[in-house]
Structure formats: structure tokens, C-alpha cells
Amino acid sequence: MGLRRSRGPPPPWLVIMLQMIVILDRYIRKEDTMSPVDILKEVAAEVSICTKCDLCKGRTKAVPGEGNSQANILFIGEGPGLNEDKQGRPFVGPAGQFLEELLASINLKRSDVFITNVVKCRPPNNRDPEPAEIAACNDYLDRQIAAINPGVIVTLGRHSMAKFFGSEKVSVIHGRARRIDGRVCIAMYHPAAGLHQASLKDTIRADFKKIPVIIEQAERMAAESKAKPEPAPIKEEPPQQMSMF
Numbered sequence: 001m002g003l004r005r006s007r008g009p010p011p012p013w014l015v016i017m018l019q020m021i022v023i024l025d026r027y028i029r030k031e032d033t034m035s036p037v038d039i040l041k042e043v044a045a046e047v048s049i050c051t052k053c054d055l056c057k058g059r060t061k062a063v064p065g066e067g068n069s070q071a072n073i074l075f076i077g078e079g080p081g082l083n084e085d086k087q088g089r090p091f092v093g094p095a096g097q098f099l100e101e102l103l104a105s106i107n108l109k110r111s112d113v114f115i116t117n118v119v120k121c122r123p124p125n126n127r128d129p130e131p132a133e134i135a136a137c138n139d140y141l142d143r144q145i146a147a148i149n150p151g152v153i154v155t156l157g158r159h160s161m162a163k164f165f166g167s168e169k170v171s172v173i174h175g176r177a178r179r180i181d182g183r184v185c186i187a188m189y190h191p192a193a194g195l196h197q198a199s200l201k202d203t204i205r206a207d208f209k210k211i212p213v214i215i216e217q218a219e220r221m222a223a224e225s226k227a228k229p230e231p232a233p234i235k236e237e238p239p240q241q242m243s244m245f
């Protein structure tokens with residue numbers, strides 16, 4: 001009706017210019033000498049103008065993730081929903097409320113951990129992210145993991161689980177831990193699954209309660225292996241099922 005759009009994607013020339021600045025800045029500053037906080041800020045800045053996949057077209061705000069840059073636990077969900085897209089923050093809707101309850105049940109607050117997603121922009125109508133979108137966004141997640149260097153990664157739902165556990169089924173491995181690339185990875189149902197299917201709520205609550213137990217066991221195993229003489233280096237270490245669950 002003759003009204004100019006006040007929102008919507010920035011013009012392509014501006015995106016290209018900003019992306020060139022980001023690449024140049026990254027090249028000059030070198031991520032391996034940057035602090036975790038600076039790397040996380042850099043990732044967030046790149047995500048906010050990213051056009052690497054079509055999810056950029058429908059987003060209001062990109063959702064890079066947030067929390068403690070020194071967290072020992074990183075939670076990885078699926079992708080922003082309606083509320084997250086509006087606010088630019090992860091897990092702020094009903095699933096987020098349940099996640100906060102779950103965190104509180106193990107004496108954690110959001111600010112103790114880091115929370116992010118496999119895709120940083122909202123899939124239309126909350127559909128599942130597509131493999132190509134997950135692949136396009138993967139570098140941001142990998143850089144966040146490298147910066148935070150968490151001892152523990154908790155996957156929330158199938159899509160983040162697939163990154164660490166391959167094609168296994170969440171209904172089979174939920175609540176179980178495995179050591180992958182030197183980190184303890186724990187597969188969990190997505191908190192939204194508990195909202196859609198009441199019977200899963202208590203399963204998710206029980207799985208969450210295992211997190212501190214798993215961490216304690218992993219720390220004990222690490223202390224024990226430090227006390228032993230150095231084993232001969234192993235070339236390719238397959239993902240190792242942790243014994244306790």
C-alpha cells in the first residue's frame with residue numbers, strides 16, 4: 001500500500017560489505033589467540049548478518065546462543081522458535097521454561113551454562129532444520145564449542161544428538177553418556193518433547209538428574225587415569241560408551 005518496509009533483510013551490498021569486514025577482521029585477529037568471550041562475540045556478530053542458508057530470509061533476529069563463556073556444560077538444542085526469533089535469545093519460550101526448571105533441579109542457572117542451537121535462525125513454522133541448513137551453520141557451532149571448550153555437551157533432541165551420536169535413536173540412548181573427542185556427551189530428549197507428550201516429562205526430569213552423577217563419574221575416571229602411568233597413545237579412538245548408564 002505504498003508503505004516502505006521498515007524491516008526485512010538488509011540490502012545485498014551491505015551484507016557483502018559486512019561479511020568482507022568480518023572475514024578481514026578474523027584474518028587479522030586470528031581466533032586461536034582470542035579470548036573465549038571475544039570469539040563468542042565474533043561468532044554472534046557473524047551470525048546476526050549471516051546469509052549462508054535460506055533460513056536468513058524468514059528470521060526476525062538470529063539466535064547465536066548465550067551463557068557463560070567458561071561453562072563446563074554446553075546445551076545444544078535444535079533451532080530458535082517463535083519467541084527466540086523475536087528476542088534473539090535461545091530457549092525463552094515454553095520449552096525454555098521447562099529447561100530452566102530442569103537446570104534448577106540440578107542446582108544450575110542459565111548463567112552457569114552455555115545454551116545454543118544447531119541452527120541459529122528460526123525454521124519456518126518451527127519445522128525441522130534441513131541437513132543443508134545444519135551443515136551451513138555447523139562452523140558457528142564448532143567455533144562456539146572450541147571457544148567454550150566444555151567438558152560436557154548435552155544434546156537436546158535428535159538434531160544436535162546426530163552431530164555427536166550419529167544415527168542412533170533418542171528413544172534408545174536418552175540419558176546416556178559417551179566420551180567423544182575428549183568430552184562427555186549426553187543425549188537428552190528435547191524439552192519440548194515433554195511438553196507435547198506428558199509421559200516423557202518425568203523421563204526427561206530423571207535423565208537430567210543423571211547429569212551431575214555422570215560428571216562426577218567422569219571426573220573420578222579422569223583422576224584415576226592421571227594417577228596411572230601414561231598409556232601408549234591410541235591413534236583413532238572410537239566413541240566410548242561410558243559404563244554407568
Ligand code: URA
Nearest residue numbers: 077078079080090091
Ligand atoms: N527449541 C530449541 O531447540 N531451541 C530454542 O532455542 C528454543 C526452542
Ligand code: SF4
Nearest residue numbers: 050053056121136137
Ligand atoms: Fe546462517 Fe545459520 Fe542462520 Fe543459516 S541458520 S543463515 S547458516 S546463521
